[in-house]
Amino acid sequence: MFVAASQGPEGPLVGRDTETRRLVGVLEELGSGRGSVVEIAGDPGIGKTRLMNMLAEVARQRGVQVARAHAIRGSTVAYQVFREATGDWPGPDQSTTDDEAVFRAIRARMADLAADSSGGMLLLDDIHLCDEASAQLAARLVRTLAPGPLVLALAHQPRRTGSVLLEALEHGSRTGRVIRIEPQPLDAETVAMLLDHWHTSEGSAGVPYTDPTRRHATPASDSASRRPLNSPEFAEQLHAASGGNPRHLRVLVAGGWEPEHWPDRPGSDADGLLREAVAMTAELDALTPDASAAAQTAAVLGDPFRPEDVAEISGHDLDQILDALSDLVRADVVRPVASNGRFAFRHPLLRHIAHERAAISVLLTAHQRALDLFAARGVPAVQLARHAEYLVGTDASVAVNLLARGATEVLPDAPATAVRWLGLALENLPSGDRPTAERATLMLECSRALSASGRLEAARTMAHEVLRDHTYLAEHLRLKAYAARAAAERQLGRFAEAEASARTALHTLPRPLPAAAAELAFEYGFLHVFRGTYREARALVREVVSAATTGGEASTRGEGDAVSVASVRVLSAFGDSYLGDTAAVMPALLDSAQLVDGLPDSAAARTPELLAMLGCTELFTEQYSAASRHFRRGLALAQAGGPQQALAHCLLGLSYIDQEAGRLSQAEQWALEAERAAHATGADDAISMSKAMRVGAMVWTRSQHDSAAVVALAEESARTAQPGWWAGSAAMQLAMVRLIGGDAPGCTEALLEGGGGEDLHLFQPNFHPMLLAMLSTAALFTGDADAAQRWARDGDSAAERLGLAVQRAHVDRAQAILHMAEGEHAMAAKLFERAAHGFRRGGRPIHHAWTLVVGAHSAEGAHGSATAANWLASAMNLADVHGAVRVREEAAAAKSLLAASATFDNTVTESPRPDITALLTGRERQIADLVTAGKRSRDVAEQLFLSKRTVDAHLARIYHKLNVSSRTALTRLLLGADDAGSE
Numbered sequence: 001m002f003v004a005a006s007q008g009p010e011g012p013l014v015g016r017d018t019e020t021r022r023l024v025g026v027l028e029e030l031g032s033g034r035g036s037v038v039e040i041a042g043d044p045g046i047g048k049t050r051l052m053n054m055l056a057e058v059a060r061q062r063g064v065q066v067a068r069a070h071a072i073r074g075s076t077v078a079y080q081v082f083r084e085a086t087g088d089w090p091g092p093d094q095s096t097t098d099d100e101a102v103f104r105a106i107r108a109r110m111a112d113l114a115a116d117s118s119g120g121m122l123l124l125d126d127i128h129l130c131d132e133a134s135a136q137l138a139a140r141l142v143r144t145l146a147p148g149p150l151v152l153a154l155a156h157q158p159r160r161t162g163s164v165l166l167e168a169l170e171h172g173s174r175t176g177r178v179i180r181i182e183p184q185p186l187d188a189e190t191v192a193m194l195l196d197h198w199h200t201s202e203g204s205a206g207v208p209y210t211d212p213t214r215r216h217a218t219p220a221s222d223s224a225s226r227r228p229l230n231s232p233e234f235a236e237q238l239h240a241a242s243g244g245n246p247r248h249l250r251v252l253v254a255g256g257w258e259p260e261h262w263p264d265r266p267g268s269d270a271d272g273l274l275r276e277a278v279a280m281t282a283e284l285d286a287l288t289p290d291a292s293a294a295a296q297t298a299a300v301l302g303d304p305f306r307p308e309d310v311a312e313i314s315g316h317d318l319d320q321i322l323d324a325l326s327d328l329v330r331a332d333v334v335r336p337v338a339s340n341g342r343f344a345f346r347h348p349l350l351r352h353i354a355h356e357r358a359a360i361s362v363l364l365t366a367h368q369r370a371l372d373l374f375a376a377r378g379v380p381a382v383q384l385a386r387h388a389e390y391l392v393g394t395d396a397s398v399a400v401n402l403l404a405r406g407a408t409e410v411l412p413d414a415p416a417t418a419v420r421w422l423g424l425a426l427e428n429l430p431s432g433d434r435p436t437a438e439r440a441t442l443m444l445e446c447s448r449a450l451s452a453s454g455r456l457e458a459a460r461t462m463a464h465e466v467l468r469d470h471t472y473l474a475e476h477l478r479l480k481a482y483a484a485r486a487a488a489e490r491q492l493g494r495f496a497e498a499e500a501s502a503r504t505a506l507h508t509l510p511r512p513l514p515a516a517a518a519e520l521a522f523e524y525g526f527l528h529v530f531r532g533t534y535r536e537a538r539a540l541v542r543e544v545v546s547a548a549t550t551g552g553e554a555s556t557r558g559e560g561d562a563v564s565v566a567s568v569r570v571l572s573a574f575g576d577s578y579l580g581d582t583a584a585v586m587p588a589l590l591d592s593a594q595l596v597d598g599l600p601d602s603a604a605a606r607t608p609e610l611l612a613m614l615g616c617t618e619l620f621t622e623q624y625s626a627a628s629r630h631f632r633r634g635l636a637l638a639q640a641g642g643p644q645q646a647l648a649h650c651l652l653g654l655s656y657i658d659q660e661a662g663r664l665s666q667a668e669q670w671a672l673e674a675e676r677a678a679h680a681t682g683a684d685d686a687i688s689m690s691k692a693m694r695v696g697a698m699v700w701t702r703s704q705h706d707s708a709a710v711v712a713l714a715e716e717s718a719r720t721a722q723p724g725w726w727a728g729s730a731a732m733q734l735a736m737v738r739l740i741g742g743d744a745p746g747c748t749e750a751l752l753e754g755g756g757g758e759d760l761h762l763f764q765p766n767f768h769p770m771l772l773a774m775l776s777t778a779a780l781f782t783g784d785a786d787a788a789q790r791w792a793r794d795g796d797s798a799a800e801r802l803g804l805a806v807q808r809a810h811v812d813r814a815q816a817i818l819h820m821a822e823g824e825h826a827m828a829a830k831l832f833e834r835a836a837h838g839f840r841r842g843g844r845p846i847h848h849a850w851t852l853v854v855g856a857h858s859a860e861g862a863h864g865s866a867t868a869a870n871w872l873a874s875a876m877n878l879a880d881v882h883g884a885v886r887v888r889e890e891a892a893a894a895k896s897l898l899a900a901s902a903t904f905d906n907t908v909t910e911s912p913r914p915d916i917t918a919l920l921t922g923r924e925r926q927i928a929d930l931v932t933a934g935k936r937s938r939d940v941a942e943q944l945f946l947s948k949r950t951v952d953a954h955l956a957r958i959y960h961k962l963n964v965s966s967r968t969a970l971t972r973l974l975l976g977a978d979d980a981g982s983e
Contacts, residue, residue, distance in 0.1 A: 013050055013054060014186075014190050014193050014194065015186045015187065015190030015193075016047065016050075016051065016054075016183065019051055019181050019183055020051075020054060022179065022181055023038070023051065023054065023055050023058075023181070024058065026038055026055075026151060026179060027055075027058060027059060027062060027064070027151075030059075030064065030118075030119045030121070030149050030150075030151055031062070031118070031119070031149075033119075033148070033149045034149065035114065035119070035145065035146075035147065035148055035150035035151055035152075036145075036151055036152075036177075036178075036179055037141075037142050037145055037151075037152045037153075037154070037172055037177060037178045037179065038055075038151060038153040038154070038178070038179045038181065039153075039154050039155075039156075039169050039172075039173065039178050039179065039180045039181065040052065040153065040154070040155040040156075040181045040182075040183070041155075041156055041157070041158050041169075041180060041181070041182050042157070042158075042182055042183045043157065043159075043245065043332075043346070044157060044247065044279070044280075044283070044332070044346075045245045045246060045247025045248060045279065045280075046183045046184075046185070046245055046246065046247075047183045047246050048125070048155040048156075048183060049125055049126075049155065050246070051155075051181070051183060052068075052123055052125050052153065052155050055121075055123065055153060056068060056121070056123055059121050059151075062118060063116075063117070063118035064116070064118045064119050064120060064121050065113050065116045065118070065119075065120040065121065066120070066121045066123065067085045067086060067087070067109075067113060067120070067121070067122050067123070068085060068122075068123040068124075068125070069081045069082070069083075069084035069085035069123075069124055069125070070084070070124075070125045070126050071124065071125070071126045071127050071128070071129040071130035071131075071134065072129065072130075073126075073129045073282075073286050074129075074286065075129075075131050076131070077131065078131060078134075079102060079131070079133050079134050079137060080130065080131055080134060081124055081127065081130045081131075081134045081138075082102075082106055082134060082137060085122060085123075085124065086106070086109050099133070099136070099137070102133075102137065103137060103140060106137065106141070107141075107146055110122060110141075110146060110150055110152075111146060111148070111150075113150060114146070114148040114149050114150035118149075119148075119149030119150060119151070120149065120150050120151070121150070121151040121152075121153065122150070122151070122152050122153070123153045123155075124138065124152075124153070124154050124155070125155045126155065126156065126157075127154045127155065127156045127161070127165065128156040128157045128158075128160040128161040128162075129160075132162070135161075135162045135164060135165045136164060136165075138154065138165050138168075139164045139165040139167070139168035139169075140168075142154070142165070142168040142169060142172050142177075142178065143168050143171070143172070143177075145177075154169070157332060159332040160330070160331065160332050184244075185243055185244025185245060186239070186244040186245075186246060186249070187239070187244065188235060188236050188239040191235050191238060191239040191242070191244065191249060192232060192235035192236075192239075194246075194249065195234070195235050195238070195253070198253065231676075232676075233676055233680075234259070237259040237262075238252060238253070238257065238259070241257065241259070241262050241263070242349075243347060245347070247279065247280075248347060248349050250276055251266075251273060251276045251277045251280070251349060252266065252267060252349065254272040254273060254275065254276035254277075255267030255268075255269050255270070255272050255273030255276070255277075256268040256269035256272060256273075258416070260414070260415075260416035260417075260453060261416055261417065261420070262348075263348040264386070264414070264417055265352070266348075266349060266352040266353075266356075270356055273352075273353070273356065274353070274356060274357075277349075280349070280350055280353050281353060281357060283333060283350075284333070284350075284353065284354055284357060286331070287327065287328070287331060287333070288324070288327055290316075290320060290323065290324040290327070291324045291325075291327040291328050291331070291333075293314060293316075293324070294310055294314065294316075294321055294324035294325060294328060295333055295334070295354045296354055296355070296357075296358040296362055296363075296366070297310045297313050297314040297366055298310055298328075298334065298343070298345070298351070298354075299345070299351045299352070299354040299355040299358065300313065300355065300358075300363065300366040300367055300370055300387075301313065301370060302351070302386070303344035303345055303348060303351060304337045304342035304343060304344040305342060305343055305344070306341065306342055306343075307321050307322055307325055307341070307343070309370075309373065310325075312369070312373055313366050313369040313370050313373065314366070325343060328343075329343075332346055333345065333346060333350065333354075334346065363390060364390065364391065364394060367387040367390040367391055368387075368391060368394075370387045371384060371387040371388060371391065371402075374387070380409060381402060381405035381406045381408075381409050382406045382409040382410045383406075384402045384405075384406060385402050385403050385405065385406025385407065385410070385421055386406070388402035388403055388406070389403065389420075389421065389424060392424050392425075392428050393428075396428040399424075399425075399428065400424075400425045400428050400429055403421040403422070403424055403425040404421070404422065404425050404442055404445070406421055407419075407421040407422045407425070407445065407446075407449065408445065409602070411445075411448065411449050411452060411605070411606075412601060412602045412604075412605030412606070412637065413602075413605075413640055415449045415450075415452035415453035416449075416453040418445075418446075418449035418452075418453075419446060419449045419450055419453055419455070422442055422445055422446040422449060423446065425442055426439065426442055426443065426446065429442065436472075437472070437473070437474065437477060440466050440472075440473055440477050440481070441477065443462055443465060443466045444462075444463070444466055444477070444480050444481060444484050446462055447459045447460075447462040447463045447466070447484045447488065448484065448606075450462060451484075451487065451488060451491060452605075452608060454680055456488060456491050456492050457492070459484070459487075459488040459491075460485070460488035460489060460492060462484075463481060463484040463485035463487075463488050464485060466481040466484070466485075467481050467482065467485060475516065476516050478505065479505055479509075479516060479517055479519065479520050480519060480520075482501055482502065482504065482505035482520055483502075483505075483519040483520040483522070483523045485498075485501045486498045486499075486501040486502040486520070486523040486524070486527065487523050489501060490523065490526065490527050490530065493684050493685050493722055495527060495530060495531050495722070495724065498523070498527050499524070499527055499528075499531075502520060502523055502524040502527065503524075505520055506520065506521075506540070511543075512543055512546070512547055513540070513543050513544050513547055514547060515544070515548040515565065517544055517547075518544050518548050518564040518565050518567070518568045519564040519567070521540060521541055521543075521544040521568050522541075522564065522567045522568045522571050522607070524537055524540065524541075525537040525538075525540070525541040525568070525571045525572075525575060526571060526609065526613070529571075529574070529575065529578060529725055530685070530724045530725050530726070531723070531724040531725070532723070532724045532725050532727075532728055532762050532763075534575045534578055534579065535579060537575070538575055538576075538579070541568060541571055541572050541575060542572055544568050545568055545569050545572045548565040548568060548569070563599065563603050563604070563606045563607050563610070564607070566592070566595045566596060566599060566607075566610065567607040567609075567610050567613075569588070569591070569592050569595060570592045570595075570596060570610060570613050570614050570617070571613060572588060572592075573585050573588040573589045573591075573592045573614075573617050574613045574614070574616060574617040574620075576588065577589070577616075577617045577620040577621050577766060578620065578764050578765070578766065579764075579765050579766070580764070580765030580766040580768065580798075580801065580802050582621065582766075582801075582802050582803050582804065585617070585621060586621070589617055589618065589621065589623075592614060592617070593614060593618070593626065593630075596610060596611065596614050596630070601633075601637055604633075604637070605637050608634070608637075608638070608646035609646045609649065610634075610646075611630045611631070611633050611634030611637070611646065611650065612630075612631065612634050612646040612649035612650050612653060613649075614630045615627040615628070615629075615630035615631040615634070615650070615653045616649075616653060618630065619653060619656065619657065620764070620766050621766075621804070622804050622805065622806055622842060624657050624660070624661065624843060627653065627657060628654065628657050631650045631653040631654045631657070632650075632654070634646050634647075634649070634650040635647070635650040635651065635654065638650065647674075647677040648674045648675075648677045648678045648686040648689075648690065649686070651670050651671070651673050651674035651677060651690075652670070652671070652674045652686070652689060652690065652693050654667075654670045655667045655668075655670035655671040655674065655693045655694075655696075655697070656693060656696070658670060658697075659693070659696050659697050660843070660844050660846075660847075661843055661844070661845070662844075662845035662846050662878075662881070662882035662884070663882070664697045664700055664701045664846070664882055664883050664884065665697075665701065665883060667693070667696070667697040668694055668697040668698065668701065670693075671690050671691075671693040671694035671697065672690070672694065674686065674689075674690040674693065675687055675690035675691065675694070678690055684720070684722070685721060685722050685724075685726050685727075686726070687720070688717050688718075688720045688721035688722075688726060688727075688730055689717070689721065689726040689729060689730060691713055691714075691716060691717040691730075692714065692717040692718070692721075692726075692729060692730040692733040692734075693733070694713070695710060695713050695714040695717065695733050695734075695737055696733050696736070698710045698713070699736065699737045699740055699741075699886065700846055700882075700883075700884040700885070700886050700887060701883055701884065701885055701886070702885060702886065703885050703886065703889060704741075704886060704889055704890075707737075707741040710737055710741075711734075711737050711738060711741060711743075714730075714733055714734040714737045714738075715734060717730045717733065717734070718730040718731050718733075718734045718750070718754065723762075725764070727754070728754055728755070728762050728763045728764065730754075731750050731751070731753070731754025731755070731763075732750075732751075732754065732763065732767065732771065734754070735747045735748075735750035735751045735754070735771075735774055736774065738750060739774055739777065739778055740886070742781075742953075742956070742957035742960065743953065744777075744778040744779075744780075744781035744782045744953050744956050744957075745778070745782055745949055745950075745953050747774060747775075747778040748775060748778045748779065748782070751763075751771055751774060751775055751778075755771065760772070765798075766802060766804070766807070767807070768795070768798040768802075769795045769796075769798045769799035769802060769804075769807035769808065769810055769811050770795075770807055770810040770811075772791050772792070772794045772795030772798060772811070772814075773791075773792070773795045773810040773811045773813065773814035774810075774814075775787075775791040775795075776788045776789075776790075776791035776792040776795060776814040776815075776817075776818065777814050777817050779791055780817060780818060780821055780956070781952075781953065781956030781957070781959075781960070782949065782952050782953055782956060783937075783952040783955070783956070785821075788818055789818065791814075792811070792814050792815050792818055795810070795811040795814060796811050796815070799811045805838050805841060805842050806838065806839065806842040806844060806847075808838055809834075809835045809836075809837075809838030809839045809842065809844075809847070809851075810835075810847075812831050812832075812834050812835035812838060813831070813832065813835035813851050813854070813855075815831050816828045816829075816830075816831035816832040816835060816854075816855060816858065817854065819831060819858070820855070820857060820858045820965060821965045822965075823861075823965060823966075825857075825858040825859075825860075825861030825862040826861075826862045828855065828858035828861075828862070829855065829858040829859050829861070829862035829863060830862075832851055832852075832854070832855030832858060832859070833855075835851050835855075836848050836851040836852055836855070839851060845878050845881075845882055846878070846882060846884050846887065848878065849874070849875040849876075849878035849879055849882075849884065849887045849891070850875075850887055850890075852871040852872065852874055852875040852891075853871075853872065853875045853887060853890050853891045853894055855871065856868045856871045856872050856875075856891075856894045856898065856963070857894075857963040857964075857965075859871050860898060865898055868898055869895070869898060872891050872894055872895045872898065875887060875891040876888055876891045876892070876895075879891060893961060894963055897962060897963045898963075920958060920961060920962075923954060924954055924957060924958050924961075926944065927940055927944070927951060927954050927955065927958065928958055928970065928974060929974075930944075931955065931967055931970060931971070932970065932971045932974050937951045937952055937955070958970065
């Protein structure tokens with residue numbers, strides 16, 4: 001990457017490779033004696049002056065004479081920019097303004113520059129600001145540049161450049177006389193590079209660094225971003241907000257930009273914002289009084305705005321406002337929006353600066369008039385609240401009401417804004433000796449908003465504050481307060497505290513439980529899901545569902561209560577699927593899905609876990625399309641600025657679906673995003689589960705040589721997860737990667753420890769068939785045939801109870817492996833085929849391919865080598881399509897063994913045999929040699945100072961790699977003897 005003027009207050013010149021190469025090309029041409037006209041054109045702040053600086057610096061380094069000047073806005077001195085560039089006025093009379101004389105004098109001065117041995121350069125910056133005489137002269141020079149080693153470079157904003165000069169430049173560009181360079185917005189990667197530079201240069205002069213990790217003490221204050229300044233997520237968000245404009249980027253960072261408040265607010269540091277935005281404030285200060293007043297009024301209205309509204313609020317007549325808007329358009333402060341008669345600021349940042357620069361009296365008057373105007377039109381409360389926010393000190397009673405209403409409306413889309421408004425409302429709500437029901441309601445809504453914006457500790461504190469003296473609370477408020485407290489504790493992973501809070505309230509309620517307990521029952525049941533003990537809460541959840549669905553009650557419910565009822569019904573279906581009660585869940589699931597699909601986004605977002613939970617229910621019942629739809633809806637709500645609690649849940653759900661569907665790289669990416677989201681909200685359990693989900697993709701996409709790293713990540717995930725649902729999921733992933741890696745004892749250990757014993761009661765029952773199948777295969781590989789048969793029978797019974805096709809396929813494959821080990825290849829091949837078909841029908845291409853690889857040995861025994869080769873070819877094709885490196889490696893190894901077996905069986909003369917032992921590790925080869933020599937496992941263990949269990953585990957891996965099922969087959973394969981003796 002070419003970098004010139006690499007260090008300075010603005011940081012390195014990055015992201016301008018194309019532009020710098022073209023400018024260096026201009027200098028190369030100059031060194032060859034050829035001059036040119038260079039036009040650098042673009043919006044304010046895009047980096048035109050930086051490129052001019054680079055051009056001047058490199059030119060001077062090459063010995064080129066450089067004359068340079070900036071046009072001055074509003075100058076009344078004719079030829080100002082040329083006077084400044086030449087140092088003294090050329091010609092006999094410095095006061096002359098005779099156009100022809102000036103032209104000849106400037107041409108003479110330029111000829112002097114070009115006469116230097118290295119050539120000359122005249123750089124004119126901000127030429128769009130120059131006086132009319134300078135513009136006319138510049139246009140003439142562009143058209144008639146004298147030949148020789150001279151560069152004339154002009155930087156300007158095309159929207160503000162006069163027509164004469166603009167036409168000359170355009171004509172020159174079309175004819176090839178002008179080299180036009182138009183700096184483009186920086187891309188996200190370049191923005192990240194600049195942020196990283198500023199982050200590492202914190203405290204150095206000129207670096208616009210504002211600490212993004214600060215936290216504010218009250219919910220009314222802005223919640224600073226909890227992402228590091230140089231994180232990829234922050235860089236992408238800031239890139240979008242700045243539009244890739246370097247100046248916007250610097251100003252936003254200096255102003256303490258916070259993504260959760262953009263574009264409503266520019267940041268939390270107004271002084272830093274204005275200090276860095278001097279170029280933009282200069283634009284506004286140069287406006288006429290009428291244009292300046294119109295800009296300030298438009299800044300109050302927000303983008304886009306109508307001229308009629310500007311006139312109404314400013315008190316000026318419409319013609320006067322239209323004239324002012326014409327001035328603003330010419331100054332490129334505002335731009336027309338399509339053809340609907342509305343206007344918008346060039347960039348939201350410029351609007352914010354105009355607002356910050358306005359006098360307090362002007363702002364208050366304008367916001368009050370805007371509020372009155374829009375209230376009369378009946379606009380939504382969220383629009384009124386944006387003006388009430390500035391009037392809270394002048395009319396608190398009206399402002400508090402509007403802020404509360406606006407916060408409720410905006411919470412699903414912008415919870416951080418809801419926090420700010422509710423905090424202001426609470427600060428300005430009259431307080432007495434005791435909290436009122438109104439204050440409690442606002443506090444509970446604020447707790448919900450804090451939680452939705454990812455500020456879980458603050459949400460917990462707010463919920464506890466409501467309950468500090470709950471004797472004044474009506475029952476419905478008291479129940480909501482306990483539910484909010486339980487939710488905050490659960491989201492922070494404090495399950496014991498969450499259960500205690502929920503139980504405290506539930507014990508005070510009459511039986512049967514009223515429908516008003518739906519929100520609290522949801523939290524109680526959901527908590528038990530996370531703890532892996534949902535069975536304890538099942539009866540209570542069903543009781544509330546029954547009460548909530550009694551006739552006539554639904555029609556009188558508000559939106560919040562309707563969502564609570566929908567949530568508890570989804571939870572009931574989710575719990576049944578979690579427990580493996582397929583018969584009970586299917587009708588309830590259909591009903592729940594219709595209920596949730598009928599909710600508007602604003603309602604669905606009130607319980608952020610709702611969509612994630614529905615998606616999980618569908619996932620558990622193998623309805624992946626429906627699950628993906630609901631996960632994506634939840635993700636869209638969160639990414640649009642909505643509640644953040646369920647962001648990691650939805651990302652993890654999508655990761656699992658893509659992992660199972662063979663979209664492995666996307667699955668890994670979802671898991672990484674989930675981990676970042678979990679870090680942002682402090683959800684430690686979600687962090688552990690994100691790593692476990694990433695492992696589920698990595699085990700297939702990584703080579704066998706990377707197995708140790710994959711297992712290490714799986715072990716870290718299982719070690720750091722709290723006991724409960726996600727800890728069980730982490731243990732399941734660990735068991736899987738160990739089994740695929742050949743560590744059968746480790747697989748068994750992970751399943752029995754993670755599942756709480758042989759009944760696996762700590763694991764989800766709807767995954768029991770798969771887990772029992774894994775135990776069966778692991779037991780076989782460790783030499784315990786009896787245990788393998790027992791686990792397989794238990795898996796078969798569990799699969800029969802569930803009736804889920806993919807779970808059945810896992811059991812079929814385990815049973816096939818048992819038959820293959822006994823040499824019953826006909827039965828094994830049949831079961832392998834059935835398992836592969838089940839995985840294929842269930843949309844599990846990786847397991848389909850893996851089944852073909854594992855079963856190739858039996859396919860050969862039952863149907864011949866051609867069939868086995870076809871199985872392996874299909875597996876390799878699937879592996880290539882889905883990027884399953886591990887499957888391809890295993891299929892290639894099995895293919896080599898198949899070829900070696902065919903060579904051995906058909907050879908009648910001495911010929912070299914393929915080196916099949918290359919598939920074994922050093923230790924495995926050592927053990928294979930001893931077994932081939934006739935030693936039993938105990939003897940091998942004693943000789944190599946290993947345990948018998950470790951030797952058996954190595955033997956299981958050897959059998960798997962070499963596609964043999966006994967010591968006899970192993971000896972025959974390695975020695976090439978027709979009869980190697982008995983076992």
